[in-house]
Amino acid sequence: MTLSVFRAIHTAVSPHSLIFRRSRASFCCSVNRPSSSSSAVSATPVSTVRIPLFLREATGTATISELHAWRKWAQTLVSSVGSKFEDADNGPGPELLCREIRWMLEDVVEANLDVVNRLSDETAFGKDGDVVRLRAGLDELYCLWEERIEKRRPFQYLVGCDHWRDLVVCVQEGVLIPRPETEMIVDMVEEVVSRDKRLAEGIWADLGTGSGALGIGIARILRNGGKVVATDISEVAISVASFNVNRYGLQDKIELRQGSWFEPLEDVKGKLSGLVSNPPYIPSMNIAGLQAEVGQHEPRLALDGGKDGLDYLLHLCENSALALESGGFFAFETNGGSQSKFIADVMTNRSNFSFRDVKIVADLSGIQRFVTGFRQ
Amino acid sequence: MCFALLKRSSIRHFTYFNLRNHRISSLSVIISSVCQSQTVEASFARSARHYFTSSSAVVTPKTLISVSSLAHHFSSLSSLESRKTSEGLSVDKILDQRWPILDESQSDWRSHAAAIALSIQVIKKRLKWPNLVLRAEHLSSEVTRSDIWENPDYAGKVSRDHGICMGKIKEVNGLEQELIEHVELLKLARDEGDSELELETMKALLRMRRNVKEKEIEALLSGEQDPCPCFIEVQAGAGGTESMDWAAMVMNMYKMWAQRRGFHTTVVDEMPGEIAGIKRATIKVDGDYAFGYAKAEVGVHRLVRISPFDSSKRRHTSFAAVAVIPILGDVSTHVVIKESDLRIERFRSGGAGGQSVNTTDSAVRIVHIPTGVTATCQNERSQHQNKAMAMQVLQSRLDQLEMARQAQLNSQLTQSLTDISWGNQIRTYVLHPYRMVKDLRTNYEVSDPDSVLEGDIDAFILSFLSASLDKKDNYLGNGTGSRPNFVPPLFLSCTGLGSMNQV
Numbered sequence A: 001m002t003l004s005v006f007r008a009i010h011t012a013v014s015p016h017s018l019i020f021r022r023s024r025a026s027f028c029c030s031v032n033r034p035s036s037s038s039s040a041v042s043a044t045p046v047s048t049v050r051i052p053l054f055l056r057e058a059t060g061t062a063t064i065s066e067l068h069a070w071r072k073w074a075q076t077l078v079s080s081v082g083s084k085f086e087d088a089d090n091g092p093g094p095e096l097l098c099r100e101i102r103w104m105l106e107d108v109v110e111a112n113l114d115v116v117n118r119l120s121d122e123t124a125f126g127k128d129g130d131v132v133r134l135r136a137g138l139d140e141l142y143c144l145w146e147e148r149i150e151k152r153r154p155f156q157y158l159v160g161c162d163h164w165r166d167l168v169v170c171v172q173e174g175v176l177i178p179r180p181e182t183e184m185i186v187d188m189v190e191e192v193v194s195r196d197k198r199l200a201e202g203i204w205a206d207l208g209t210g211s212g213a214l215g216i217g218i219a220r221i222l223r224n225g226g227k228v229v230a231t232d233i234s235e236v237a238i239s240v241a242s243f244n245v246n247r248y249g250l251q252d253k254i255e256l257r258q259g260s261w262f263e264p265l266e267d268v269k270g271k272l273s274g275l276v277s278n279p280p281y282i283p284s285m286n287i288a289g290l291q292a293e294v295g296q297h298e299p300r301l302a303l304d305g306g307k308d309g310l311d312y313l314l315h316l317c318e319n320s321a322l323a324l325e326s327g328g329f330f331a332f333e334t335n336g337g338s339q340s341k342f343i344a345d346v347m348t349n350r351s352n353f354s355f356r357d358v359k360i361v362a363d364l365s366g367i368q369r370f371v372t373g374f375r376q
Numbered sequence B: 001m002c003f004a005l006l007k008r009s010s011i012r013h014f015t016y017f018n019l020r021n022h023r024i025s026s027l028s029v030i031i032s033s034v035c036q037s038q039t040v041e042a043s044f045a046r047s048a049r050h051y052f053t054s055s056s057a058v059v060t061p062k063t064l065i066s067v068s069s070l071a072h073h074f075s076s077l078s079s080l081e082s083r084k085t086s087e088g089l090s091v092d093k094i095l096d097q098r099w100p101i102l103d104e105s106q107s108d109w110r111s112h113a114a115a116i117a118l119s120i121q122v123i124k125k126r127l128k129w130p131n132l133v134l135r136a137e138h139l140s141s142e143v144t145r146s147d148i149w150e151n152p153d154y155a156g157k158v159s160r161d162h163g164i165c166m167g168k169i170k171e172v173n174g175l176e177q178e179l180i181e182h183v184e185l186l187k188l189a190r191d192e193g194d195s196e197l198e199l200e201t202m203k204a205l206l207r208m209r210r211n212v213k214e215k216e217i218e219a220l221l222s223g224e225q226d227p228c229p230c231f232i233e234v235q236a237g238a239g240g241t242e243s244m245d246w247a248a249m250v251m252n253m254y255k256m257w258a259q260r261r262g263f264h265t266t267v268v269d270e271m272p273g274e275i276a277g278i279k280r281a282t283i284k285v286d287g288d289y290a291f292g293y294a295k296a297e298v299g300v301h302r303l304v305r306i307s308p309f310d311s312s313k314r315r316h317t318s319f320a321a322v323a324v325i326p327i328l329g330d331v332s333t334h335v336v337i338k339e340s341d342l343r344i345e346r347f348r349s350g351g352a353g354g355q356s357v358n359t360t361d362s363a364v365r366i367v368h369i370p371t372g373v374t375a376t377c378q379n380e381r382s383q384h385q386n387k388a389m390a391m392q393v394l395q396s397r398l399d400q401l402e403m404a405r406q407a408q409l410n411s412q413l414t415q416s417l418t419d420i421s422w423g424n425q426i427r428t429y430v431l432h433p434y435r436m437v438k439d440l441r442t443n444y445e446v447s448d449p450d451s452v453l454e455g456d457i458d459a460f461i462l463s464f465l466s467a468s469l470d471k472k473d474n475y476l477g478n479g480t481g482s483r484p485n486f487v488p489p490l491f492l493s494c495t496g497l498g499s500m501n502q503v
């Protein structure tokens, strides 16, 4: 296979060749460094959270030319892939993968971006012996990129974070990587609370919070007094979310509760100013055909919405009327198209007229992505 | 410490107002009794100097400024008489002598003095001196209007502009004063046979000669938008891979140029070619006077070489067009964009999206429907940031469009517009059959294309800037000088760029 050829090339040029002799059965670089973050304190078991690259201490070093060699090698891997991933399952093409290489360097090199710029500048090279400090060993970099290409491990899991809105949200296996589409829910909430100050000071719920992205995004736009209760059934999700909440200093504004959907919300029943959720909505039969990054790496618990993908969305519809206060706002993300039409119909016509102004909102690709509305 | 809340400009106004009305005698007393901290005093001292003094004025913390010297400087400033010595020596007189200007290494005081006087003349010309003075006088009367602070935005702008104008005037007057002092001192030293003093003064003259030469360059960048950061956009001409490769080379030239100057660049938008190079790309350039320099690059750049993509090794000519857009810092001058006029869309997103897709791509395109102007950004790491950056690009394009519109309304600028129209070919890079880069506007040329393509373009930029400012006699100028600030955005329409074979 072509990849092993490239590994051979790399092995020949890398001073770390020995490292590549070990078995590839397990993640070759599972990062088990002693966690340097004692900063994240919470009642939840934060110890399971893996520190993302950009937050690690820079303990490694490399010369510019070593990094350049890595980049060259990584790009060779990319060219060997060509449009294979795109053709197979609409996966990433070479242009995207090359950008990921650059971003990985941004996260890993402890220096200003000019160093990274220099790395992508062909002419400035040669034998650049300048040493830069790295947040991961060179050998780890090689392993990570190999996983990206060979195993299609998502880029965000490699570096341990996802840039989402103006946030950098930490993620790891077991937690869904927040999607760009979902950013718009925060925009919608922002618009609603700017028009109604009362909602801006109320309690909001984010059900199935995953990494905590939505909850954090919303907490940052609420006014003083406003709070978010974010729930998830997954223990990893709660740990990661709590890490993120702490990192943004929002411990006082966001309360994380582990449990299924509305179960942990008994005490705020009927008092919610807003309810947002991006529940699993992919129909079970589609799971097998998903893009490798998603189907083989992201948790099924976060994706599989049952037979039509509607199981959890319907559960949310059924319980929202009781959860929201009068005038409260809801926004759900859907799989688009017929799903959103169906959910909008349920909220409008099969809810004893509990809701008003039910709307379908398209995402930036024009897909009918969201259903929103207000409690009467 | 309530005083610390006052803007420095208000202290300036206070000072200025009092001086205008000849209520000078009590001024320093008031200021020193009111100022409670060193910093406020220092700040006053700065502003006072800013307004009224040449570099020779000494400011001490308690007495601040001798009132008589203030009055002297003030009157000489507003009347704009050239500085003269007791014997009537002035910069103009020095120029009239037509002393030969020799190489710096020749220690001839007349040559140094003549060179300095000439530089001062060039600087004044570049600053459009009579205009500048009129403007300063106008702004001075504006800032002293009693109702000015009723509109704080306007007042802020006026006082800022006023400060800038006065700063420039002060600086030039200071240079004139300094030259005359040196010349007088030198004469004195000679008369008295003080060879040590003579030597010292010679050294000072030489230092000044070098210093004013640099100031000449600074004076090239006196346009209102020159200090702004900017976007540089490069678009390949028609002709496929050949010109896309050339466009990438041009973009790379600017990235390296920016790096040399210590500017920070970020890629905003990049559309790669299928085989090599780029179809187009936009970078953002941050740094002092980024726009002032980069604006000189607007136009079409032409390359002649043996194509690396042509198996039969023919000679090719390719084109790349460059646009430069200032990013205006003053929000109040921005065109107001209505949200409802925008179409914001994600592009290159395929399939179902949402949970089914994992991608690090969140490219955003914004279309301003009424004008059809678009902006795209794909290099940021989140959709939100791509959107924000695309919005910034769109804002700058619309601002520029508006400036172009206003410039056209102002018939005086028609001339300069045709001069620098974006479609003009400005530079040719020949790699074969001989090697040369030549600027078609200034005829400036060098025989080492490699170093130019590695970003060594300052000489081209400066020669163009000086040519365009010095060309016409705009010493009495009324805005007819070429100020290539008003350039329609390149990507509104782009035709006539091609790539052709020269077999």
Ligand SMILES: C[S@@+](CC[C@H](N)C(=O)[O-])C[C@H]1O[C@@H](n2cnc3c(N)ncnc32)[C@H](O)[C@@H]1O
Pocket (backbone or CB within 6 Å): A176, A177, A178, A179, A182, A207, A208, A209, A210, A211, A212, A213, A214, A231, A232, A233, A234, A237, A259, A260, A261, A277, A278, A279, A280, A281, A301, A302, A303, B355
């Ligand atoms: C599609 S993910 C959304 C994550 C996050 N809100 C986001 O937008 O990135 C769905 C989330 O729902 C959670 N989930 C699945 N079943 C659940 C249940 N019964 N109760 C609560 N959360 C559940 C999953 O663990 C997952 O984190």
